[in-house]
Amino acid sequence: MRLRLVRALTWARGWQVSEPARVDQAFSIPVITVQVSEWATKKPQLLALVDWDDESCKKTDQFTDYYRHGDRPPYLNDFFDTLRHEVEIVAQIVRASLSVTSLWAQRYTRSQYMGPHNHGAVGYSAVLYAEYDPDAHTGTQFISPFNNFTNGQSMTYTPKVKEGDLIVFPSALLHSALPNESKKQRTIFSFNFLTE
Numbered sequence: 001m002r003l004r005l006v007r008a009l010t011w012a013r014g015w016q017v018s019e020p021a022r023v024d025q026a027f028s029i030p031v032i033t034v035q036v037s038e039w040a041t042k043k044p045q046l047l048a049l050v051d052w053d054d055e056s057c058k059k060t061d062q063f064t065d066y067y068r069h070g071d072r073p074p075y076l077n078d079f080f081d082t083l084r085h086e087v088e089i090v091a092q093i094v095r096a097s098l099s100v101t102s103l104w105a106q107r108y109t110r111s112q113y114m115g116p117h118n119h120g121a122v123g124y125s126a127v128l129y130a131e132y133d134p135d136a137h138t139g140t141q142f143i144s145p146f147n148n149f150t151n152g153q154s155m156t157y158t159p160k161v162k163e164g165d166l167i168v169f170p171s172a173l174l175h176s177a178l179p180n181e182s183k184k185q186r187t188i189f190s191f192n193f194l195t196e
């Protein structure tokens, strides 16, 4: 009996399941990636929106203007004018229009990072990788809301991204920016939005 159970579990992991058995996915967590069009043109336009020399934004662990402007930085309209096409693509995927609730920019120089956090139960969140070298940096690391079923270990997911990628994920999902081990700075924009 024990042997048969072990065999059944092995089959399930390999997804070799046939009638009369079936396996359903009880929950799933979407992570959308959209490649920003005409990135070479848009990159300098977007980076020019932020005052990167603002001393009040230079924190120990990263540059962030999250606390500088509140939810609506002065560059909000320019930012979304530039990303109009990509926002339309996301809206088509989630089958709703997007209502942006906040926008901010962050930059990580060597050893800087952002520890595990979530953006609250506020809908969806997005990260745009504005300065990013896949050979030197890592994408946002997501932490599963449930642990490995058999060993209890936490599980992570790090999407493969490149500069100019925009990722979208549930805002309540725990995530972090791992320490930047490179001399190259890593810069992102992030925003939250509701669907209407």
Ligand SMILES: [Fe+2]
Pocket (backbone or CB within 6 Å): 117, 118, 119, 175, 190
């Ligand atoms: Fe975040």
